[in-house]
Amino acid sequence: MAYNYEKYIRKGRLPHIWCPGCGYGIIMKSMIRAIDAMGWSKDETVIASGIGCASRLPGYLDFNTLHTTHGRSLAFATGIKLANPELKIVALGGDGDMSAIGGNHFIHACRRNIDMTVIVFNNNIYGMTGGQYSPTTPLGAKATTAPYGMLEPDFDICKLAVAAGATFVGRSTSYHALPMEKLFKEAFSHKGLSVVEIIAGCPTGFGRKNNQKTPTSMLLWQKDHAVTKQMAEKMSAEELEGKFITGVLYHDTSKKEYVENYDAVTGFSEK
């Protein structure tokens, strides 16, 4: 039976702003199914975002929603969580939002280990402003501000998250709607800061310039280049060349969650 998303979509807010063929709608649907499976009430759930195509998502969903400034959603979310730790928080944004202008907030949020989930919508490009290169644009790829090809090496968001201290890190793609939903559930269930990177196609800003002219070709590219962690373990370095690994990449339950620890150490009491 088809899943009914209506309960979570705000009345009158659709159609969304996304281009036909954008990968983001698939992510939104997986998010909804995962939140529903968690049993989180709409009143106790906060979805925060920065600025960009990805960051328009919260406006469509019937939760407490916050569309902040470019790159800053994690800082706003930090304040929300410290003010009311009962709230369940998902903060999301694009690759530019989270790793360029918001990069500093991203690494420090990972380091603090506050209980929330960060979802990075990685389309390897600045979608909203029309296809300029981002910190995740692959070397050589074309962008409106990289007419000769991308000259800077790119970030691996998941490695960045692990190095910065995130306690749950995973990756999926917009092609893998069901594994993505499962990954979201695992991230939401984790106590501490979880990061999920979703590789998503931006046919308008990235595909057109980089020989992936149709949305389908972008999805197929994701299918062909994604390798699960289990598969990767059996593959050689040459075989892994050009591929990316999906699934749960890192999980650590030994580190203390920030707010719980703050309350215990400072003797915080609600007054």
Place this chain on the structure above:
Amino acid sequence: MEKKRERKFLQGNDAVALGALYAGCKFYAGYPITPSTEVAERLAAWLPKNGGRFIQMEDEISAMAAVIGASLAGKKSLTATSGPGMSLKLENLGYGYMAEVPCVVLNVMRGGPSTGTPTGPGQADIMQARWGTHGDHPCIALTPSTVYEQFSQTVRAFNLAEKYRMPVIILSDEIIGHMREAIEVPLEGELEVIEREKPACAIDEYKPYDNSVLVPKMASFGQGYRYHVTGLNHDEYGFPTNSAKLIGLQEERLIKKVEENYDDIVQVEHFMCEDAEHIIFAFGSSARASKDAVLNLRKKGVKAGLLKPLTIWPFPDREISEYASKVKDITVVELSVGQSVREVSRAAGGRCNIKHIYKVDSKPISPVDIEKAVEG
């Protein structure tokens, strides 16, 4: 038994921290910077014992963001900073005005642009406070000049923030922030503490940005009114809009909620002004030296008085205008080459002489210099 006020010998910055607790502040986020750091240090120790939480963020951009986030979740929130930090806060300060989120921002002004003189006073962030963040926006800024006022104006800043649903700036300076004075700490109930008005209407009737009132009620995240908050121009439900009508209504309401409440927001002190022929206009640390100057001038038979704004934004136009048509001159004293004198001249509208004395060499202005300026 009647409770007696506690007498405390306090640093100006400590008084802000204590005033914040009095006002019911439950969250502080900041990034250390001289000469404001003591506020963070006090609240790091005091907040958890008073039902609140503290966090040192990675920079002032995120500190401002966290404070807005905490306020959206229903907690009164504070951040403190100085010059360079204030510059970084401006982005999200604008968000606070646009999304109408109450909070208090303390700028302990230091000297110079850029890193300037961290340990010297300045009063040159007046225009930054008013116009620093982009776009038309409202502004309320308070200027305490004693350690007691650091306390009482902090309480008032929280009250105004809650009442008008917007960030309120306190513009203190290095001298006021770092000086020590004895104050009598007001007992609970002695100073008014205003709490946020939350909606109680049916869920589907709630308009977080209702344009038919000046200040719509504000629900906390988690309270049951699920709404959308954005820095984009928005409709009455908080959703982004391109409707020229709605954009205009929303922008004008932001300005009007302050403009139309001038009497409630603007506070000035008149010191020996009744029969004055010469008015001195000064705030913050400059008001202290000016008060001495007035007393000395009076001894010499010069009829001088001090007009000391406790609210610098909205600018006390009406009070200045009134004196302008009565007195010979107004002498503006400030630690800036001319930010507040321009405003005073504008408000005086050519009806009296305007004199100006300033200093920007990291040292305060002495009463003697002020006396000379008034007499000269």
